[in-house]
Amino acid sequence: MKRFVLILLAICLLAGASPICAMPATEDVHIFTLKNGMKILVLEDHAIPNVTLQIFFKVGSRNEYPGITGLSHFLEHMMFNGAKKYGPKMFDRVLENAGGSSNAYTTENVTTYQDWVPESALELIFEMEADRMGSLALDEKIVESERGVVLSEYTTGYENSDYELLDDQLRSVAYQAHPYRWPVIGYESDIRNWQRLDIKDYFDRYYAPNNAIAVVVGDVTLAQVKTLAEKYLEPIPARAPPRAVHTREPEQRGEKRLFVHKDVSSPHILIVYHVPETGTADYYALDLLSAILSQGKSSRLYSALISDKPLATEISTYMPNALDPTLFYVYAVCADGVSVKTLEKAILREIDNVVAKGVTGTEIQKAQNNVVASFYRSLETMSNKADMIGTYEIFFGGYQKLFTAPEVYRKVTAMDIKTVAAKYFKKTNRTVGVLEKSEGK
Amino acid sequence: MILKKRRIRILCLRIFIMAVLGTWAAVVCLVMPPGIVNAAQRETSSFKLPAYEKITLKNGLTVYLMEHHGVPLIYVSAVFPAGAVRDAGKSGLAYLTAETLLSGTKSYRKKQIEERLELLGVKYYAYADIESAGISMSFINTDQDKVFPLLKEVFQDAVFDPAEFEKRKKRLLLELVQEKEQPSMVIGAYFNKFVFGSHGYGNPIYGTRASVKKIKSIDAKAFYNAHYRPEESVLVIVGDFQTARMKKKVQELFEAWRSKKKPPPLERIPLPAFDKSRVLLVNKSDATETQFAFGALGIPRNHPDYVAVQVVNTVLGGRFTSWLNDELRVNAGLTYGAGSSFNTYKDSGTFVISSFTSADTTVKAIDLALDVLNRLHTEGMDQETLTSARNYLIGQFPPLYETPGSLASLLAATFVYGFDESFVNDFQKNVENVTIEKARKIIAKHFPEDSLQFVLIGKAAAIRDQVRKYGELSEKDIKSDGF
Numbered sequence: 022m023k024r025f026v027l028i029l030l031a032i033c034l035l036a037g038a039s040p041i042c043a044m045p046a047t048e049d050v051h052i053f054t055l056k057n058g059m060k061i062l063v064l065e066d067h068a069i070p071n072v073t074l075q076i077f078f079k080v081g082s083r084n085e086y087p088g089i090t091g092l093s094h095f096l097e098h099m100m101f102n103g104a105k106k107y108g109p110k111m112f113d114r115v116l117e118n119a120g121g122s123s124n125a126y127t128t129e130n131v132t133t134y135q136d137w138v139p140e141s142a143l144e145l146i147f148e149m150e151a152d153r154m155g156s157l158a159l160d161e162k163i164v165e166s167e168r169g170v171v172l173s174e175y176t177t178g179y180e181n182s183d184y185e186l187l188d189d190q191l192r193s194v195a196y197q198a199h200p201y202r203w204p205v206i207g208y209e210s211d212i213r214n215w216q217r218l219d220i221k222d223y224f225d226r227y228y229a230p231n232n233a234i235a236v237v238v239g240d241v242t243l244a245q246v247k248t249l250a251e252k253y254l255e256p257i258p259a260r261a262p263p264r265a266v267h268t269r270e271p272e273q274r275g276e277k278r279l280f281v282h283k284d285v286s287s288p289h290i291l292i293v294y295h296v297p298e299t300g301t302a303d304y305y306a307l308d309l310l311s312a313i314l315s316q317g318k319s320s321r322l323y324s325a326l327i328s329d330k331p332l333a334t335e336i337s338t339y340m341p342n343a344l345d346p347t348l349f350y351v352y353a354v355c356a357d358g359v360s361v362k363t364l365e366k367a368i369l370r371e372i373d374n375v376v377a378k379g380v381t382g383t384e385i386q387k388a389q390n391n392v393v394a395s396f397y398r399s400l401e402t403m404s405n406k407a408d409m410i411g412t413y414e415i416f417f418g419g420y421q422k423l424f425t426a427p428e429v430y431r432k433v434t435a436m437d438i439k440t441v442a443a444k445y446f447k448k449t450n451r452t453v454g455v456l457e458k459s460e461g462k
Numbered sequence: 463m464i465l466k467k468r469r470i471r472i473l474c475l476r477i478f479i480m481a482v483l484g485t486w487a488a489v490v491c492l493v494m495p496p497g498i499v500n501a502a503q504r505e506t507s508s509f510k511l512p513a514y515e516k517i518t519l520k521n522g523l524t525v526y527l528m529e530h531h532g533v534p535l536i537y538v539s540a541v542f543p544a545g546a547v548r549d550a551g552k553s554g555l556a557y558l559t560a561e562t563l564l565s566g567t568k569s570y571r572k573k574q575i576e577e578r579l580e581l582l583g584v585k586y587y588a589y590a591d592i593e594s595a596g597i598s599m600s601f602i603n604t605d606q607d608k609v610f611p612l613l614k615e616v617f618q619d620a621v622f623d624p625a626e627f628e629k630r631k632k633r634l635l636l637e638l639v640q641e642k643e644q645p646s647m648v649i650g651a652y653f654n655k656f657v658f659g660s661h662g663y664g665n666p667i668y669g670t671r672a673s674v675k676k677i678k679s680i681d682a683k684a685f686y687n688a689h690y691r692p693e694e695s696v697l698v699i700v701g702d703f704q705t706a707r708m709k710k711k712v713q714e715l716f717e718a719w720r721s722k723k724k725p726p727p728l729e730r731i732p733l734p735a736f737d738k739s740r741v742l743l744v745n746k747s748d749a750t751e752t753q754f755a756f757g758a759l760g761i762p763r764n765h766p767d768y769v770a771v772q773v774v775n776t777v778l779g780g781r782f783t784s785w786l787n788d789e790l791r792v793n794a795g796l797t798y799g800a801g802s803s804f805n806t807y808k809d810s811g812t813f814v815i816s817s818f819t820s821a822d823t824t825v826k827a828i829d830l831a832l833d834v835l836n837r838l839h840t841e842g843m844d845q846e847t848l849t850s851a852r853n854y855l856i857g858q859f860p861p862l863y864e865t866p867g868s869l870a871s872l873l874a875a876t877f878v879y880g881f882d883e884s885f886v887n888d889f890q891k892n893v894e895n896v897t898i899e900k901a902r903k904i905i906a907k908h909f910p911e912d913s914l915q916f917v918l919i920g921k922a923a924a925i926r927d928q929v930r931k932y933g934e935l936s937e938k939d940i941k942s943d944g945f
Contacts, residue, residue, distance in 0.1 A: 068532065068864065069509065069860035069861065069864050070509065070860060071857075071860050071861055110783070110788075110792065113782050113783045114783050114850070117781055117782065117783050117850055117853070117854045118846075118849070118850035118853055118854070119853060119857065120853040120854055120856055120857015120858065121854075121857055121858075122781065122782070122854070122857075122858055123782075137858070137861060138857060139856075139857040139860075142857070165795070166792070166793065166794065166795035167795065168795065169794070169795025169796065170791055170792075170795050170797070170798055171798075172820075173751070173795075173796065173797045173798040173818070173819060173820065174798040176750055176751050176820060177646070177751060177798055177818055180644075180645070180749065180750060180751050181644045181645065181646045181647070182644065183643065183644075284748055285640075285643055286636065286639040286640055286643065287636060287639075287640065316580075317576065317580040318576040318580070319573065319576040319577045319580045319581075320580075324573075327633075328572075328573070328629070331629055331632060331633065334633050334636055334637060334640070354640070356632070356633065356636060357632065357635065357636040383581065386581065387580055387581045387583075390581065390582060390583035391580070391583040392583075393583060393602070394535075394582075394583030394584070394585070394600075394601070394602055395583070397533040397534065397535050397602070398533075398535065398585070398600065400533055401532065401533060401535075401864070401865040401866070401867070402861065402864050402865055403861070403864070404861070
């Protein structure tokens with residue numbers, strides 16, 4: 022298999038390095054669905070004697086409501102605190118004893134569990150994942166100590182990141198209705214008050230095999246994975262599909278502004294615009310535009326606000342993966358002695374400039390080249406491959422899109438970028454947040 | 463840029479809490495359920511370093527070439543003996559030199575360098591740490607003839623344009639204030655200064671405001687002339703290329719590079735020794751939590767006990783089930799993460815236990831961490847715990863060197879710190895050789911018991927009286943310059 026890919030690659034290079042030819046290819050990913058509706062994706066990769074299993078549950082803070090905000094994330098923690106066969110502490114102990122490690126993360130959209138093990142522990146992780154997915158214990162006492170852990174995570178997050186503070190506050194203003202308006206970690210009062218029963222209900226509702234996908238990448242065979250998935254995961258019964266998130270953010274009807282007080286040395290500014298969800302028609306042009314604006318020192322905003330005139334110490338733009346319409350972020354920190362007003366004006370001038378005049382062919386080419394190079398880099402480790410396959414399966418409508426993404430980006434034109442800029446970068450669609458020592462008079 | 467802000471809205475179960483101190487979260491396991499096999503031990507095909515070639519050019523530059531044909535990329539890692547230990551009183555000079563290294567050469571202006579590299583999708587950065595400075599790059603292999611000539615000029619003919627230098631310096635002056643607003647970013651610098659004192663390993667990499675203000679572009683140029691020299695530098699290239707052709711190219715491009723002057727001798731200040739515990743309390747008056755780090759001097763990177771020390775530290779504070787994380791996080795719910803690490807340099811290192819907790823549980827958390835360290839000495843570990851730690855290190859080892867980028871860093875590190883590929887090839891054997899008896903010796907020899915050095919960042923008024931008990935107390939305010 023490996024040799025085959027190398028030959029393929031050599032041919033590709035002779036043919037002019039088409040990005041599609043990078044290894045692995047679409048046909049190397051195998052997909053099958055268990056009787057309970059759980060989808061399994063497998064990519065054999067024998068570079069090192071290890072394997073990663075990543076299970077994505079389609080649940081995140083967008084599935085919560087006030088009173089249980091932060092519960093998706095808390096449940097993620099509780100998944101490590103005991104199930105039927107492997108009791109409290111056993112998940113990590115057994116896994117690490119077998120040479121493995123694990124982690125998990127929660128976003129607004131998904132909760133993902135990641136195991137990295139030597140290939141000899143493949144069966145073990147299937148057994149342990151099935152154990153906690155099928156019969157989580159939710160011990161009352163551990164719920165309490167884990168509450169302390171999450172409160173510490175809550176405190177340390179805000180203590181060590183002004184960005185986080187500003188972002189969490191700003192989303193509560195930018196969104197009027199959609200659950201993206203609260204932080205993934207939840208409100209402190211909700212963290213302190215939810216009960217075991219809330220967690221149990223939430224688990225039963227969302228941790229169904231038909232609401233999850235598993236991605237396996239590593240030194241395994243498809244047949245091995247099939248056997249193990251059928252043995253351990255298939256017996257977990259399917260459940261009624263969870264209710265869809267139907268809240269749509271109403272159209273914004275004018276600029277919104279926010280001020281956050283904090284004793285910081287220089288003001289931070291975050292400007293957001295409502296944009297569509299990941300993978301939709303305008304996504305690719307917006308993503309390239311984000312790169313053109315802020316990726317690298319030759320990008321528009323970096324050169325205008327940092328290299329040419331010292332207005333900011335850092336600047337970035339960003340668009341998160343999202344199942345529902347989301348936000349395009351522009352974030353900057355004022356340089357010494359620069360007022361936030363001046364910086365805001367300069368940022369908006371650059372954005373208005375794109376809206377009015379578009380971008381150059383060189384800029385598009387640069388952004389596209391970076392997409393291709395990042396595509397290669399994203400396929401360097403088993404872990405990244407699993408993450409990319411899962412991400413495309415969930416957010417882009419199919420893992421196959423991962424392999425065609427470079428081509429899709431290549432088709433984006435200067436006109437497309439000018440069009441999306443004009444469509445979304447409007448004052449009425451904008452929310453501006455400032456974090457600063459004093460609001461002034 | 464020295465501030466790293468989390469941009470992605472992700473909450474992880476466990477973070478690599480000690481990004482600052484150089485390791486990750488940690489710990490405990492005592493009993494394994496019956497019937498669980500030691501999977502990692504069953505591994506027969508142990509992981510070996512891929513083949514590579516090491517050559518020395520006529521100018522003394524050491525070059526490592528390793529083919530790696532997974533994806534059509536080439537990784538370059540160049541390392542120079544130009545870290546903060548060489549600041550020689552101009553704190554921040556090594557860092558500013560590295561930061562402005564790519565801002566212009568004899569034939570390329572700063573903007574041309576950036577535009578050329580970024581148009582090709584090249585990922586690149588220059589950096590300085592305690593002992594070294596370096597440039598790392600990755601690019602698509604078909605672009606190598608556009609990238610290498612530029613790299614050659616950066617090695618030999620960087621110009622340190624005064625205007626560009628002043629811009630970067632001005633930003634750094636503000637960043638030095640900003641980083642103090644994130645205690646987790648600076649606790650490592652406070653700790654190193656506190657334990658190493660005037661020894662070069664105590665130098666804050668990003669400098670202090672008072673010092674940085676005085677540095678000029680001609681200082682950077684002089685530093686570059688003295689310390690960016692082929693004789694003590696290494697160029698590592700890993701990726702999708704043919705060795706024979708690459709070797710020729712490297713010779714053509716880099717052999718003419720000559721060092722411009724002799725470097726001043728590195729000031730040899732003796733390492734400090736401690737006969738009592740000390741506490742540095744850094745006041746952050748608006749803090750709601752306390753960050754703490756305590757420990758002592760540790761071992762250098764090429765110490766023969768390096769791997770054995772990692773095995774023991776895995777048990778104490780080097781993984782999620784480690785004793786520290788188990789007690790402080792899992793059992794007590796006092797923190798999001800606790801761990802310990804050995805940070806190693808050429809001639810010395812540190813051992814650090816670190817965590818964070820809310821202000822009112824500061825003493826409870828530190829006492830608990832001290833109990834755990836004490837338990838390591840009084841009770842030691844049992845066979846099952848040791849076996850588990852060994853399995854863990856062996857099982858997690860191959861992914862560390864899965865990518866061409868990580869292999870390039872490894873090869874550069876072998877050169878800088880004076881170890882070789884036996885670190886990789888004998889890793890499994892050396893881990894398995896750690897017996898209970900050996901672990902006991904390692905604990906006695908390398909894990910400190912007393913004269914511990916504590917650094918705490920938090921609200922001094924709230925914790926001052928309680929933390930006095932840990933040792934001789936001194937205080938600083940986080941807003942005052944330096945560490």
